[in-house]
Amino acid sequence: MLDIQNVSVKFSSASEVGAVEDVSLTLQKGTKTALIGETGSGKSVLLLAVMKLLPATAEISGSVLLEGTDLLSLSEEELETIRGDRISYIPQGGGNGLNPLMRIGMQIGEPLIDHRGYSKKKAIAQSVELLRRFRLGKEETWVRAYPHMLSGGMRQRAMIAMGIAAGSRVILADEPTKGLDQDRIQGVAECFQYLQGETLLCVTHDVNFAASVGEYISVMYAAQQLEYAKKEAFFEHPLHPYSRAILDAMPERGLKSNIGFAPPHDAYSVKGCRFSDRCPYKNKLCDEKKPPFIDVKGHKVRCWQYAD
Amino acid sequence: MKKTYLNVLALLLAALMILSGCSAKPAPAPSEPATTPAEASTPAESTPAPEPAESTEPKHVEVLRIGTTSTNDTFNLTTQGGSFGVMNYNSFVAGLFWERDEFGKPQPGAIKDYSISDDNLSITIYLPENLYWHDGKQVTSDDIIFTFEYARDVLLSSRLKDIVLTRDGDYQATITFPEGDSAFAYVNGQTSWLKIYPKHIWENVADNKEYMGEDRVIGCGPYRFVSVDEDAQLATYEAVENYWKGEILVDKVTVKSYASQEAQIMALRNNEIDAIYNYSGPISATLFPTLEGDPNCDLGISPDPGNYMIMFGYNEAPTNDYPFRKAVTLALDYDLFGQTIYGKYYNIPTKGVIPTPNMGYNSSLPEMTYDPEAAKAVLEEAGYVDVDGDGYREDPQGQPLNVLITPQNNKSRAELLTRIAAVIADNLDKIGVKTTLDEESLTSREAWSARSENGGTYQIYIGYCTSGIASYIGAPMYIVNYTETGWWGTWQDPAYMDAYNKVRASSSFEEYEASMLELQEVIAEQLPAVSFAFGTSSFPYRTDKLDGWINFPGWGVINPKTWYTTYSK
């Protein structure tokens, strides 16, 4: 459905090091994939790169095939017809992702107006249906409300509704749980369940949320993709030491490790594996050469341990 | 990335230079250092009223467009305010008792004639039988009597406190002054100011300034007020049919008020107006270059009876010391003063301070000389020596000397007075005398009146005597310490006082001129004041369409005679 091949992103204004390095990810039709990573690991930049929403200073290489067409090579006009229609991006719920001066109904219905030629009234009516699908409650009233009148969770639901309004099959969600408390996160997780058949790529730093939503899990660290596996495989026996450390640090597993997860500043310029400085299984090779992305029976990992 | 800001700034600079630099007219040539004698002829030789072309009747002037700087806002016969007030000095709408001719002598205005008794105490006024108010009523001696009573009681003219008025018939009345007063001086003093008031309009008006009745503009002069357009500041007047005094050649007159002299000059140049009339406001010399190149405009230069002068303070050292005053008069660069105030058109002043066109001008007095070395010698000899070697002289007692220059507080002339003060400061600096500008009195009226009022405490005072006041008493009045006037004069010298009183008490022109000559002798001897230059005043007018202008000295081409002599070509 959506095939991300060796995408790298470099910002000319920032330092020479890239924000995203050689990430490849294929999303099967109707599957839900969660991308885990700390802030600054480049996961959000990846999403924006896919939608070509990055500012002009970003140089994107590689290709993104959406049902065969490479989004990165399209012109701005062509992209406009695709964005919101066949692939949509959902920003963080917590921030002001919604226009404060426009009613919720109008904002949700906007893709319908632009892509399906709906009239304003019809679009708003349709948005009520969409909200009902996410069980917002009292949908007619909330449709005429302004964003600041909704709670964080309700705003996130509205965002998701906005994403699928025009019936787009691929949804990229950028940290939908940011700034929400525990039961709100649960609510958002349920919303993602209500999705029928849409392909989802959800970026988050909340491992539990990734577990409840994602069928496939991938991990990013210091602009590189470290691991990609099915959910069950990833949670039972994570291959990469960084993944193992993340899982061990979870309260459910007894807070066993506490190694600090954000990559240090100089991690980017290291010749070898960027996690080497904290990796308990480090050997000489890890320092000199960059580990390749090895496929261990469908379970990909970037670590010399598994090189045969 | 090129530096956009620097380019834009440079671009802007260049654009501004080019735009204002590429003036079509050549910039004013630097005024030649050599003084050129005032071109305008002195009044004595000015030709009598030019004869209109013999063959045909002189062509009437349809509209005479006058530009002035006084505003068209108050239209009231009894006040002097606004353009209406100052225009009435030319017996325009108001009938004047006495109007002034180009030689500065009082002539009967709207009245037929007048005579002064031998004892110089009473004036008899004869009215013409065919003089009518603009509302049709006839002017009778009741109006004359009423005018003097109204002036005394409502307009608070202290001069008329105890006069005696007698009605000698329908068209004749006499006014008698108390002992010791001078009828001739009163006539000379009231010329161009005193107007005949219509009794039937003003007799029941207590507060003349705030009277708003339609008939407040009714007069008995040659012109009748028609209308005023306040937005455009344009007032229109039309001639009275078969006016008793003679045929009026100018049928209609419009008076437009301009906010500045520049606007007036440009209006004249653009043929929006025919002539300029500002009461005691001749066009500043710095504007001459704009008109000099224009064939259709004449600068209207005439010798100015009024002038700018220094008055030395007698209540303060060192100006009460004669040698210091003499040194100052020697140190002044009269050419530079002339150029600063009058541009090219000025003469070196004489010691008599009274300029050429005034009655009783004493031509025998020597011209002022600019001789800094002699000035230094006088100072050295009088004990003003530089003791502490700072380059500036100390007074004879060795105290530091810092002479204060106090300009008259006058908003419209502030720039010129400051420039004159700067020139004085530089001239005195060159002979080693330190000076400071009395900035307080320049900007705050209160500080100025405290320093100058009623025999002031100033040292060097820069004052201006307007052409109006110069015409009947002039500069001497400012010099003398005459408590009654409250002016800033500080001089008490007995010789000067009796010469001055003789002038005031003179009962005829001859007597006035004789005493004036004597007065100037005393001034030349004591040097209580010094004139910067015998200058000129300029009231420009157009020469392409109209002719028959008579240029009154210091007054301009708009004067009581304009209405009868100006004709279109």
Next chain:
Amino acid sequence: MLFPFRGFERDLSMKRKIILNRLLISLGTIFLIVTISFILVNLMPGDPLVNIMGDDQYYRVKYSDPELLEEIAKKYGLDGSLGERYVKYLGNILRLDFGFSFTRNRSVLDIVLYRLRWTLVLAVPATILSALFGALLGIRAGWYQNGLLDRIMTPLTLVLNTIPTNCTAILFLTLFSYKLRLFPISGMASGGLTGGAYIRDVMWHMCLPLSVMVLSRTCSNFIHMKSYVIQVKGEEYILTAVAKGVPKTKVLFRHVLKNALLPYVTILCMQFGHIVSGSVMIEVVFSWVGMGNVMNTAISASDFPIMQMCFLLTAVCMVVSSILADVLYVLLDPRIKEV
């Protein structure tokens, strides 16, 4: 519709309390300004009688009979202590009697209103035009950042904004009036015209002062508007809109404009507030007889009633415009609850 929800009735009582509070503050401000201006004006050095009676008459009367001077002072209400005059002045204001001008012996009301008419003739179109130009150019420069317009306008407006208004006025006067003789030097009308010709004539006189005013105000409006557009462009909801595939121009009109115009409207209201005071500099240079000009001459002629009236009028107008700004803000921005 101000409140989208019926559920907010209970707010109405709170709303009324806020409005009341707001009015109280405004009246307080006006009262404060009136008092301050009265004190400032009346304590000004220099005896106003000098200007009322004219120099020579004032000195003559002052020396010959001072009690007469006292009597005249009483007629113009200049006698008595400051307190008494203040109370009398307040009484007059409430009765809308603003007294008689000292120098022009006409009632202050019709002098100032006549001048106000001329200031508004100049200031209202200037404010509207500069608001339009400022907004249009600002939006375009802000939206197409580093585009051709932005690269030219930003440095230009920055430079023009620092040139004092009287300097620009002088330059315009020299260039267009003296040299090219395209426009009249000064004044507001050339007189003797009626109807259409009169209107055209006044417009012809207005051109120069209006263009100087518009130029200087457009620059500051442009800079403000551009900064607001840039600010809004960086907001998240704009990214959402683009992500929804909303075409660029629609993003500008539906999302960016409304959010950028909100603060812009507040500055405009403030500018409307300053309309009444007129621009002293432009009116003096072009001798445009408006409020600024009459204020300047009144101060030098220490004409108390006119000065007090001018300050009062400006204060009232400013307060009204700040209330207007608040009300507009509440109407446009649902986030603001209390007025």
Next chain:
Amino acid sequence: MIKNIWKEFRKNRAFRLGVILLLFFISMAVLAPVIAPYDPEALLGMPNQRPSAAHWLGTNDIGQDIFSELVYGSRISLKVGIVAALAVTTLGSTIGMVAGYYKGVVDKVFTVLTNVAMTIPSLPLTILLVGFLKTGMLGMVVAICITAWAGTARVVRAKVLQIRELPYIQIEKLMGVSDFKVLFKHIVPNIADIVMTRCALSVGGAMMTETSLSFLGLGSFTQKSWGNILHFAFYRNGVINNMWWWYLPPILCISGCMLGFVLVTHYGRSRSQLIKG
């Protein structure tokens, strides 16, 4: 501190131009006696001369060298600008700080006062005040100060209100640290950048007012500032006689200097946010 100013100097083009302009005018003021060929007060004979080798900018209506006048004028204009700006900024920021810090009645009073000050049209009020005060520079500086503090007060108050809510300030107050210490140890450093920006902007504002006042003839006649030169250029008909060398340089100096101060306030702002303070 100096290091990052130099870094900013190299990177931010607006800031660089601002610094260059300011250095140019300040050096002109400081080195005035050296630069000016003649004494500005001295009369050099020929009035109304066009620019020539002897007089780079010609002479004015009484023969003083305009270039020397301009150079010495920079001293007075800058002096007025800077002194007034310092006074305005200190007054404005103290009022702003006090109003922001001590909420409640003090804040209410100051807000009403600020509103009133913002409401009264500044120029007529300044003209009125100049009538009151002694003429000359001091009177003008005080007049400018009285009318110009409101802007700074409002901005500083808003910032102080923000800082006041920060936890570490609350903690300081809980620990019983004296208000005075909190204000000067914590709050002042935080508003330093705002105060600096307002100070630079108010120098521009003060110079603008000084020019307007001098132009209306209310400035000082003895001390020749740029505004004063412009006044004489206009009222002694230098403008109508198209003596551009007399009225153009003061205009360029005034706007150049003010542009310098405005651009300097772009310190630390990226090129895209060219917003006026």
